[in-house]
Amino acid sequence: MERRELLKLITLVTGGALIGGELFLSGCKNEPEMGGAAFNDQDIAFLDEAGETIMPKTKTPGAKEAKIGAFMQVMVNDCYTKEDQKIFHEGIGKLDKATKDKYKVSFMEATPEQRKELFTALDKEAREYAGKKSEFDREQSAKANEAKQKGETYEKKTMDPHYFTMLKQLTLLGFFTSKTGATETLRHVAVPARFDGNFPYKKGDRAFFE
Incomplete structure (x- = not known):
């Protein structure tokens, strides 16, 4: 699975374009002055558990084994x-x-069942929010285009992304681009051969990662 294909899949699953996606495709390096709050060890452990709730370990490794918090x-x-x-x-x-x-109880004290129930509700909330955000963005673009045609300027307003969308997007991206996700969940082909549209497939086979 190529990076651009993965980004499209994440957009479909989360209802919005990958936040930071353009920088990710170009190598991802902010200017030093961008700064940002520092992560501590507790934050990384928290994110590992949150990611594991989204991508839990089953017959294949989960997000925690892919070191999703550090990603x-x-x-x-x-x-x-x-x-x-x-x-x-x-x-x-x-x-x-x-x-x-x-x-x-705190998130770190919550049971896996409690975390899953909470995330199901947050996922629904985030997807509904993403729909409203997409509609708002379209309206703002239309107003900007209308102003441009009149020779006027219009400063587009924006809606912030939902934090759960960020969390889910980064979990999916980090897991499926990790060595763990690419080789133990997807089927990895280090040097892809020719395309074969008739390659045998049976239900349950893992997708390929290039």
Whole structure:
């Protein structure tokens, strides 16, 4: 699976384009002055557990084995704008608060079943929000185009991304581009051969990773 194909899949699954996707494709390196809040060991452990809830270990490894927390740290620092970095870091606190509000325990203390139930609700909330954001963005683009045709200027307004969308996107991206995801979940072909449209496939076979 090529990077661009993976980005399209993530967009389809999460309802929005990959945040930081353009920088990711170009090598992902923010300017030093971008800064951003630092991640500590507790944050990385938290993100490992959050990622594992999205991509749990089954017959194949889960997100934690792909060191998803460390991957998120790099992506947020190198590929996110300062504004998006702030949203992501605040999202860690919001996720923990949502867990406490619902189950009276912190996210790290919650059971796998509680985490899964919470994430199912947050995923629905984030997808509904993404739909509203897409509609809002289209309206803003239309207003900007209309102003341009009149020789006027229009400063487009924006809606912030949902923190859970960020978390889910980074989990999927980090897992399927990791050695663990590429070789133990997908079928890896180090040097792809010719295309074979009649290659045998049976239900349950893993997808290929190039």
